[in-house]
Amino acid sequence: MTTAKDIMKQIKDNDVKFVDLRFTDPRGKLQHVTMDVVEVEEDMFADGVMFDGSSIAGWKAINESDMVLMPDTDTVHMDPFFAQSTMVILCDILDPISGEAYNRDPRGTAKKAESYMKSEGIGDTIYVGPEAEFFVFDDVKYKADPYNTGFRLDSTELPSNDDTDYETGNLGHRPRIKGGYFPVPP
DSSP: OOOHHHHHHHHHHTTOOEEEEEEEOTTSOEEEEEEEGGGOOTTHHHHOEEEEGGGSTTSOOGGGOEEEEEEOGGGOEEETTSSSOEEEEEEEEEOTTTOOBOTTOHHHHHHHHHHHHHHTTSOSOOOOOOOOOOOOOSEEEEEEETTEEEEEEEOTTSGGGTTOOOTTOOOOOOOOTTOOSSOOOO
8 A cells, every 4th residue: 555655755756746636426437636746745544635616527516615635645646647747646535624535535435345245245447437438520510609509520430420421432331329428341
């Protein structure tokens, strides 16, 4: 297990400039708070970092917005994509009054599921991960004015193009609507 002292040493050894505290919102979007390294102290790993939960859709109202980011020291890694050396730490979300896991934190929910699995003897390990999903379109048109509002998407892979004549022939596989999640390509 990585300790706060280990992380402070890594910060010094890697000449870290920023620490990026990351967490997932209820919709599965990764959120973050970036701190200058001078703000990072060992206490942060025991006490957490306060933040405004009302800024996250679906969490707290403005009058009850205080929440705690609790860094998980076992998730520390360097982000290779930032220009300045940046250490990333995934965080749990805690209620500042009770100190308990916040019930709308996806990471906390996953930990509760794992605990339940273990307590029931169903299993001792649970794997939870994101569903990476994206779409690539060949053509996108949209309009938003008082007389014409809408959009039009086109992709050679859309089911609506299964009878389209292409210069090279229509040899592409076009999965039917909602049929492209699990099937292996032909």
